[in-house]
Amino acid sequence: MARAAGQGGVAAEETPAPSGRTRPRTVVVVGGGMAGLVAARTLLQRGLRVVVLERSDRFGGTVDSRTLGGFRLDSGAESFSTRSATVPALAGELGLGDRIVAPDATGAWVQLPGADLRAAAQPLPNSGILGIPADPSDPAISAILGRAGSLRAALDRVLPVGPLATRPRVSLGELVRSRMGEDVLTRLVAPVAGGVFSADPDDLDVDSVAPGLRSTMGRLGSLGAAAGALRQAAPAGAAVGGLVGGIAQLRDALVRRLREDGADLRTNEHVGGLARSGDGWTVTTEHSGLTRRLPADAVLVATEGRGAVDLLAPALPALAEERPDPVPGVALVTLIVDVPELDARPRGTGVLVARGVAGVTAKALTHATAKWAWLRDEAGPGSHVIRLSFGRAGDEPTAVGLATPDDDLFRHALADASTLLGVPIGEADVLDWDVVRWAGALPHASVGHRDRVARIRALVAEQSASLAVTGGWLAGTGLVAVIDDARARADALADALAGSDRTHPM
Ligand SMILES: Cc1cc2nc3c(=O)[nH]c(=O)nc-3n(C[C@H](O)[C@H](O)[C@H](O)COP(=O)(O)OP(=O)(O)OC[C@H]3O[C@@H](n4cnc5c(N)ncnc54)[C@H](O)[C@@H]3O)c2cc1C
Numbered sequence: 001m002a003r004a005a006g007q008g009g010v011a012a013e014e015t016p017a018p019s020g021r022t023r024p025r026t027v028v029v030v031g032g033g034m035a036g037l038v039a040a041r042t043l044l045q046r047g048l049r050v051v052v053l054e055r056s057d058r059f060g061g062t063v064d065s066r067t068l069g070g071f072r073l074d075s076g077a078e079s080f081s082t083r084s085a086t087v088p089a090l091a092g093e094l095g096l097g098d099r100i101v102a103p104d105a106t107g108a109w110v111q112l113p114g115a116d117l118r119a120a121a122q123p124l125p126n127s128g129i130l131g132i133p134a135d136p137s138d139p140a141i142s143a144i145l146g147r148a149g150s151l152r153a154a155l156d157r158v159l160p161v162g163p164l165a166t167r168p169r170v171s172l173g174e175l176v177r178s179r180m181g182e183d184v185l186t187r188l189v190a191p192v193a194g195g196v197f198s199a200d201p202d203d204l205d206v207d208s209v210a211p212g213l214r215s216t217m218g219r220l221g222s223l224g225a226a227a228g229a230l231r232q233a234a235p236a237g238a239a240v241g242g243l244v245g246g247i248a249q250l251r252d253a254l255v256r257r258l259r260e261d262g263a264d265l266r267t268n269e270h271v272g273g274l275a276r277s278g279d280g281w282t283v284t285t286e287h288s289g290l291t292r293r294l295p296a297d298a299v300l301v302a303t304e305g306r307g308a309v310d311l312l313a314p315a316l317p318a319l320a321e322e323r324p325d326p327v328p329g330v331a332l333v334t335l336i337v338d339v340p341e342l343d344a345r346p347r348g349t350g351v352l353v354a355r356g357v358a359g360v361t362a363k364a365l366t367h368a369t370a371k372w373a374w375l376r377d378e379a380g381p382g383s384h385v386i387r388l389s390f391g392r393a394g395d396e397p398t399a400v401g402l403a404t405p406d407d408d409l410f411r412h413a414l415a416d417a418s419t420l421l422g423v424p425i426g427e428a429d430v431l432d433w434d435v436v437r438w439a440g441a442l443p444h445a446s447v448g449h450r451d452r453v454a455r456i457r458a459l460v461a462e463q464s465a466s467l468a469v470t471g472g473w474l475a476g477t478g479l480v481a482v483i484d485d486a487r488a489r490a491d492a493l494a495d496a497l498a499g500s501d502r503t504h505p506m
Contacts, residue, residue: 002465018226024047025041025048025049025297025497026049026296026298027049027051027298027299027493028051028283028294028298028300028301029043029051029295029299029300029301030053030283030299030300030301030303031052031055031061031301031302031304031307031471032053032054032059032060032302034060034061034062034250034254034482035062035470035471035472035475035482035485035486036052036054036061036471037060037254037255037258037485038486038490039300039302039468039486039487040265041257041495042486042487042490042491042494043300043490044258044261044262044263046498047304048494048497049262050258050263050264051263051264051266051296052263052266052268053271053283053285053294053490054265054267054268054269055270055303056267056268057267057268059251059265059267060076060251060255061441062076062077062261063077063251064076064248064251067432068336068434069336069385070333071336071375071385072136072245072246073368074246074247075436076436076438076441077247077479078242078247078387079103079240079241079247080241080242080478080479080480081479082234082235082239082241083234083239083318083480084484085235086480086484087241087480087483088241090250091243094257096250096252099242099245099371100242100243101241101307101373101374102241102242103241103349103350103371104349104370104371104372105238106126106345106370107123108123108191108347108349108352109123109347109348109351109352110119110122110123110144110188110191110351110352111191111351111354111357112187112332112354112357113354113356113357113358115357117360117419120357121347121351122140122143122144123140123348124144126138126231126239128231129213129231130172130189130192130193130196130209130210130227131190131191131193132180132184132213132223132224133153133184133224134224134227134228136184136224137154141153141188144188145187146183148183149181149182150182152180152182152184153180153224155180155181156179156180156223156224157222161217161218164178164179164217165215166214166218168215168451169448170205171191171203171204171205171447172201172202172204172205173185173200173201173204174206174208174405175206175213175223176201176223179222179223180223185201186355191353191354191363192352194363194364194393195364195389195503196379196478197477198363198391198442198497199328199394199442200394202395202445203444203446203447204446205447205449206432207450208449209445209476210230212230213226213227213230214226216230235277243374243402245374247479256442262301265396266287268287269285269286269292270286271283271303272283272284272291272311273282273311273314274301274312275314275315279500280296280297280298281296281297281298281299281466281467282294282295282296283295283296283299286409288302291498297497298466298493298496298497299468300469300490301467301470301471302469302470304471304473304487305324305474306324306326306440308473309324310323312460312467314458315463316463318459319460320451322456324443327442327444328392328395328401328440329391329401329440330390330391330401330402330437331401331435331436331438332387332390332436332437332438333387333388333389333410333412333413333433333434334385334386334387334433334436335386335387335388335413335414335425335430335433336384336385336430337383337425337429337430338382338431339382339384339425339429341423342369342386342421342423343381346422347367347369347420347422348367348370349370349371350364350366350370350371351364351365351420352364352422353420359419360419360420361390361400361412361416362412362413362420363388363389363390363391364389365386365389365416365421366385366387366388367384367385368385368387369383369385371387376494383446386417386421388412388413390402390409393444400412402437410433410435414426414427414430442477444477447486449476465500466493466496466497468490468492468493469489470489470490471486
């Protein structure tokens with residue numbers, strides 16, 4: 001493809017390659033997060049020519065790393081769900097299979113409100129899913145729920161299942177509250193859901209965040225039995241896995257492999273427009289103040305949701321109604337500290353914080369050197385990496401979170417880490433620290449999500465077989481969902497292009 005030289009602000013055209021029967025079709029992938037990169041890999045494997053256009057100066061989106069205190073640390077995603085073989089398989093294909101590890105078996109804790117915060121911290125049992133206990137009479141669960149809460153939760157065993165198993169549009173919050181009561185919701189499920197999705201359970205579509213839970217409940221007769229069955233159906237061992245050296249290596253290896261295999265990967269390319277052009281598309285990008293137009297046989301949009309709708313709405317006006325609401329952001333404060341008392345891993349791999357814990361503003365703390373043995377070995381005795389996240393769904397704009405200045409976040413992080421870990425940590429103990437902010441980066445599956453996704457998919461399919469959309473805003477939060485969907489969409493796009501080649505040979 002020839003590229004016309006352009007001056008600042010002047011439109012430059014990339015001319016299409018001469019047409020001929022053997023010319024590989026070109027797919028432009030908009031967005032170089034994990035969804036875009038994985039889709040690009042599938043498209044290349046299907047024999048297509050691929051151009052990835054990424055707005056920022058790096059690939060990976062919410063998968064990234066940076067060096068702090070001499071450690072290479074993940075800045076966003078730091079683990080993956082082991083409920084499917086998706087991530088291990090991709091890691092294997094990329095030569096990272098021998099780096100897969102399980103986190104420390106000590107598990108996480110939950111910090112509940114209470115006059116004595118130390119007594120109100122409890123290990124979080126891991127027998128169910130998303131904090132829903134498989135057996136509410138388990139003494140570890142009763143210790144969290146209290147007597148009244150446990151008795152209410154036990155009603156789940158005897159209450160008739162009723163329409164909750166089949167009715168459309170049920171939130172995780174409604175399901176848990178109806179079956180097991182408010183205490184299970186606020187003391188177990190809300191802290192876990194807040195940590196994973198940055199959302200309130202009443203806003204989460206249960207069928208999206210826990211697929212199969214309601215139908216299993218219908219079959220087995222109780223929510224606890226369903227949660228236990230789904231947990232058991234997952235592979236044995238920890239619910240999450242990681243990579244020695246960090247998850248961002250997946251991004252690094254993908255980018256390397258894509259380049260080796262001939263993908264055209266471009267950063268600092270802000271895609272501002274998509275327009276139909278003959279059988280294909282014209283993609284307009286801004287690069288260093290210069291507008292460029294690229295021809296494409298097909299386009300796969302892998303940006304976040306609001307950006308995707310804005311890009312597609314001119315071609316697909318009906319999509320504007322499906323523009324997702326803004327999503328909350330999080331600020332992550334990482335502290336590298338020299339505190340030998342933390343060698344004992346006093347709160348396991350970390351702490352999820354229930355709402356209403358006096359004096360604590362963080363919503364979760366990861367004790368990274370407790371969670372990952374490779375990082376512990378790298379740090380050596382006494383040195384610790386702690387990551388705290390700030391910013392809850394539904395917070396007042398003035399609450400501590402994304403917009404809070406770095407120094408204030410640092411002070412909150414020190415105070416919260418001391419309280420949550422039960423070990424005093426002072427400024428003098430801190431070897432290094434930083435703040436990473438993710439604005440609008442955690443889309444969540446709100447109630448009715450599956451119907452909305454189906455409507456969006458149908459609108460896109462109606463418009464053109466040479467257009468596809470993927471990404472966490474449609475697939476759901478987490479690498480497994482994002483990777484699976486990106487592959488499926490890329491495969492469907494490749495099928496459609498192969499089909500049109502047969503119908504209209506070039
Ligand atoms: C703090 C944090 C922690 C997380 N932890 C975990 C975890 O431990 N495990 C897990 O499984 N998941 C985790 N996730 C979720 C996981 O990272 C995401 O679900 C997944 O990476 C989303 O990938 P994506 O490609 O859909 O979106 P993104 O990562 O948002 O990528 C979208 C890309 O599109 C680019 N873009 C946007 N608009 C344009 C445009 N107009 N032109 C060109 N490019 C554009 C963006 O710059 C970005 O690079 C975490 C997320 C966050 C924020």
